[in-house]
Amino acid sequence: MPLPLAAAALAVVAASLLPLGYVIVQSIDTGWDTASALLFRPRVRELLGNTVLLVVVTVPICLVVGVAAAWFVGRTGVVGAKVWAVLLAAPLAVPAFVNSYSWVTAIPSLGGLFGGVLISTLSYFPLVYIPTFATLRRLDPAVEESARALGAGSWAVFFRVVVPQLRLAIAGGALLVSLHLLAEYGAFVFIRFDTFTTAIFEQYQSTFNGTAATMLAGVLVLLCLTLLVIESVVRGSARYARIGSGAARRAVPVELGWRYSPPVLVFLAGLIALSVGVPVISVLRWLVIGGSAVWKWDSVWAAVAQTLVFGIVGAVVTCVLAFPIAWISIRHRGHFSRFLEGTTYISSALPGIVVALAFVTVTIRYVHPLYQTVSVVIAAYALLFLPRALVNLRAGLAQAPVGLEEAAQSLGVSPWAAFFRVTLRLAAPATAAGGALVFLGIVNELTATLLLAPTGTRTLSMQFWSLSSEIDYAGAAPYALIMIVLSLPMTYVLFSQSKKVAGL
Structure with missing residues (x-):
């Protein structure tokens, strides 16, 4: 290993540890009496409850929406699958705080946990959809065909054969969504929903109270590290690679038929309309209202x-x-x-x-x-x-x-x-x-x-x-x-x- 290269890598790692080291050192310097007084108070419990509830409610919804969307466009014969596949990634182009701005200007009363879950889901479900879609398209169809040949039904094949092979994509997507929820600031300020990030920023802006902000940051860091540990446990150590070359073909698309095609199309169109259509229309509406003066x-x-x-x-x-x-x-x-x-x-x-x-x-x-x-x-x-x-x-x-x-x-x-x-x-x-x-x-x-x-x-x-x-x-x-x-x-x-x- 070239020594200069190793030294450069270690320097980058040392610099990347600066934020974590800052929180640890500041917490130690604060002392237990001051730290406990700042941490064990009703405001922190409220922020912790809001933040945990937001993650616990939003992440499962993102998983269901992302996996369902990936399945519909990647494994079924839904009309316009290639177009839907690209459009479902488009919400990532809309910053969460722009999404929140659009929804608040359309529905001024939107707020609280419901507003936070709605905007977060529409902004971040592609973080689950994209890796799940990619994984679905490379799975060996022979495994599913073998399960069907042994008498397993469609739902049994999906939950017992397909979903376990999506564990890495699902766990990784859930982690990304969770970390984005902990880090997001602007989207939640618009809807007046307090989390640790909004409280830290407001504390810094209003009083420049470094000690209080640092204590809140310490709790936020612990939440982040907890999520990393949970993701590692969920991911497990199982191997997902094929043994041998596998089947050099794609799975035969599942035909939805006249009964299921309309609901699936409504689901996909509604998802795009809410996640991309609302912010784009809202922005264009305000541009028309403002005219050339803006x-x-x-x-x-x-x-x-x-x-x-x-x-x-x-x-x-x-x-x-x-x-x-x-x-x-x-x-x-x-x-x-x-x-x-x-x-x-x-x-x-x-x-x-x-x-x-x-x-x-x-x-x-x-x-x-x-x-x-x-x-x-x-x-x-x-x-x-x-x-x-x-x-x-x-x-x-x-x-x-x-x-x-x-x-x-x-x-x-x-x-x-x-x-x-x-x-x-x-x-x-x-x-x-x-x-x-x-x-x-x-x-x-x-x-x-x-x-x-x-x-x-x-x-x-x-x-x-x-x-x-x-x-x-x-x-x-x-x-x-x-x-x-x-x-x-x-x-x-x-x-x-x-x-x-x-x-x-």
């Missing part, structure tokens, strides 16, 4: 430019930082590589508000010149979205076996030239996909940007948030529309990559 082009172009700069630079930096870890995990597998990956995932699972508070505290106390600089914002983005780049880089490097480099070197090519001309070229598409996903995350990120961005910074999400907070819904509409338009291509990249991973 297009303040100086502010719009400045926000677009700043968002693009943050997104592009953040994506490049994140991919560069992820490369050493991805390289080691593919070329030097073992305990060290698993430690690097696991640490990265744990740290990046923390909500943006916790990462931002850690950077604010560290920069103010120890490196004050870096406080409210672009470098700190980019560093926070890199920690938050490192796994998005890492997963794709690993897949790309796995397609470039070391034997190809050795063959190039045997023909007289230098090691560096072999790396750039062989390995990097093969890994380039996956790297681009990882960068696109990081870019999508940065465009839609709100809490860390609000806390860390330098004075005068106005990204699309910041401009939208500023205007919508002032109840200027028409003025916020152009920024919402541009965020959706910028996110749509990246969402399609995510869906396309998931199908490539499935071998489609």
Whole structure:
């Protein structure tokens, strides 16, 4: 293992542990008396109840909706299956806080747990749908056919044969939905539903009480780590790979018939209408109401430019930082590589508000010149979205076996030239996909940007948030529309990559 590469990977991991270390150190410095007084109070119990209820109710609904949608478009003969397959990934292009803004402006009374569950489900069910759809399309149909030949009915085959093979996709999707629920801020502020993230942000804004905010952040971190442990247990250690080549064909689509086709089409159309149609129509409605006056082009172009700069630079930096870890995990597998990956995932699972508070505290106390600089914002983005780049880089490097480099070197090519001309070229598409996903995350990120961005910074999400907070819904509409338009291509990249991973 090249020593510089190992050192670079360790440096990235050490930096990624900063937010977790911040919460631990701050909690210890607070002392038990103060910490217990801040933690064991009615407000914390209320926040804990709201947050846990939100996760417990929303995640199962997302699982049912996501798996059902994936089954209908991936395994049945529903009309327009290919079109539905792409449309069902489109809700990821609509930021959750834009979705909430759209629903609140349409139904002002919407709020509470019901509103939180509704908006969260419509925003995050694709996180279950996409991996489930990809997994369904690569399952060996011979296993299901054997079960039917032994007398099992359709429902028995689905629950006893198909669902167990979807465990990884379902567990991973549930984890992603849960972590997004813990980290979400803007969507719940619109509907006046208090969670730990909204309380931490309000505490920081109103009183700058670092101790109270840190204690709430500590509870949020414990919830995140608990979810990671639960996902690991649910995932289990069972193997899901085929033994042998399997059947080189797709499963025969299940014919729904005249009885079931209309309800399925209504379900799919309703899902798209509620998750994409409502926000798009709401944004367009406010654009019509506001007229040409809402297009303040100086502010719009400045926000677009700043968002693009943050997104592009953040994506490049994140991919560069992820490369050493991805390289080691593919070329030097073992305990060290698993430690690097696991640490990265744990740290990046923390909500943006916790990462931002850690950077604010560290920069103010120890490196004050870096406080409210672009470098700190980019560093926070890199920690938050490192796994998005890492997963794709690993897949790309796995397609470039070391034997190809050795063959190039045997023909007289230098090691560096072999790396750039062989390995990097093969890994380039996956790297681009990882960068696109990081870019999508940065465009839609709100809490860390609000806390860390330098004075005068106005990204699309910041401009939208500023205007919508002032109840200027028409003025916020152009920024919402541009965020959706910028996110749509990246969402399609995510869906396309998931199908490539499935071998489609």
